[in-house]
Amino acid sequence: MxxxxxxxxMVSRTTDDYETLARMGCIAMSEPAFWAGFDRGSVESFRDYFRQLxxxxxxxxxxxxIQHYTWLCINAKEAENVSLSREVIAMxxxxxxxxxxxxxxxxxLNKNTKNESTIFLEHVDLAVRYGQQILIHTPHLEDKYQGTKMIVDMLVxxxxxxxxxxxxxxxxEHTIQEVLDQGFWAGMTLYPVTKCTPARAADMIERFGPERLMANSAGDWGPSKPTAIPDLIMELKRRGHxxxxxxxxVCENPCEFFSQSKNFKAPSALS
Amino acid sequence: MSTDPKPAARRADKILAEEFFLARSKILDLAATLDRLERGQGSVDELQQRLLLQQGMEILLDDQSDKARRVQLLMSRPYDPDWRKNYGLH
Known part of the structure; x- marks a missing residue:
């Protein structure tokens, strides 16, 4: 499918992974800007990274x-450095x-700090001033509930x-309801160890329905699996959906959401 | 508001038949982790992480629903609605 x-x-993935994803049915992807595995030292590092993206x-x-789209920012981990963050936002x-x-x-947010919150608000302001859509990272593990509530609070x-x-x-499971109730789109990140398994994502689809809900693989530096969405498709098929x-x-919702950006062109397979 | 119907629920006996061995395996993994902790040198009985595991297992065994969300909340830092004021953000 x-x-x-x-x-x-994808910057943390090999070209072989692109080929595998294409073979598994991936026709388009979006790549948010994120952490490089280490803290970058200057705004020029980000300029080079944005050129890569x-x-x-x-x-x-x-x-x-595969159609490749992207999102730009300085991520929450590096947002602790407020002066660098402001240089990146200005660029x-x-x-x-x-x-x-x-x-x-x-x-x-990452650790839900004051500096992270300050830079989050400045990113939101940038997005609003330039008429841009926004893609949000919520923290992991014990920080997720608190951080998601703080993010929703800032946005509303x-x-x-x-x-x-x-x-x-x-x-x-503990954050999806509020995100959807407040009128945002929600993404479930499928991960082999932390975050959410395909089975638990399928449970959330069954509980909350498919409206404004999508799934992604993250495919980052951790032990993530870039083909996690086909795993979710298999799980949903197994359950008889x-x-x-x-x-x-896996297709129409991302397409509908992305179509609010003038740069998105629906893949021909969908049109 | 949602315009798409939620998928119909599957039969519970079918879910149990399909998932019994997976759930069995996860219980065994947890049991083996607890055995490993007991064999380890020193005691972790008073450590916060051990207490959280205990409280999580109690949620699994109680008669209330919504267990995944409740375990998640158990393992989460609390939210302070006055956080903006505490941070001096407006």
């Missing part, structure tokens, strides 16, 4: 017929006209934010 991975970090990765993906508009940029992301307090243009990722339901989660 064709699918879209709305959150996968807007120039190199789309070409690597295109070799296998981001240089790249917003690149043809594969969908918006600002993945912004969010800013009346300029159009909630239908915000995707809150890494939702789990309809092709229509599965397609809505």
């Amino acid at each position: 064709d699918y879209i991975d709305p959150h996968i970090h 807007t120039e190199f990765e789309p070409k690597r993906a295109a070799q296998f017929g 981001i508009p240089e790249f917003l006209s690149a043809s594969n940029v969908l918006g600002i992301g993945e912004i969010g 307090h800013d009346t300029r934010v159009d909630r239908s243009r915000v995707l809150v990722d890494h939702v789990e 309809s092709r229509q339901l599965i397609r809505k989660i």
Whole structure:
């Protein structure tokens, strides 16, 4: 089945992974800016990284017929460095006209600190001023509940934010309800160790329905699995769910959400 | 508001038949972890992580529903609605 991975970090993946994803049915993906595995030392490092996301990765993906989109920001881990974060935020508009940029992301919180919150708010302001969609990273493990509540609190307090243009990722059983109830899109991140398994993601689809819900693989530096979405498709098929339901989660919902960005072109398989 | 119906629930006896061996394996993994802790040098009985495991297992055994969400909340830092004020953010 064709699918879209709305959150996968291909800079940490090999070209072989692109080929495998294409063989598994991946027709488009979006890659939020994230941590490099180490803290970067200057704004120029981010400029190079944004070039990688807007120039190199789309070409690597295109070799296998995959559309590559991206989101730009300084991630929550490095947002603890407020002065560097502000330099990066000031530089981001240089790249917003690149043809594969969908918006600002993945912004969010990591350890739920004051500095992270300050930079989150400044990213949101940037997105609003430039009419960009927003992709949100919520913290992991014991920080997730508190951090997700803080993020939702910041977003709903800013009346300029159009909630239908915000995707809150890494939702789990204790955060999904509030995200959906507040009118945001929600993404379930499938991970072999922490975060959410395909079985638990299928449970959430059964409990909350498919509206404004999608799934992603993250595919990051940790022990993640870039083919996790096909695993979810298999799990949903095993449980007897309809092709229509599965397609809505893995294809139509990402397409509908991304289509709010002028740069997104629906894959021909969907049009 | 949702316009898409939630998928119909499957039969419980079918779910049990399909998932019994997986659940059995997970219980054995947990049991073996507890045995390993007991064989280890020193005691962890008073450590917060051990207490959280105990409380998590109690949620599994109680007669209330929504167990996954409740375990998640047990393992989570609390949310303070006044956090913005505490951080001096407006």
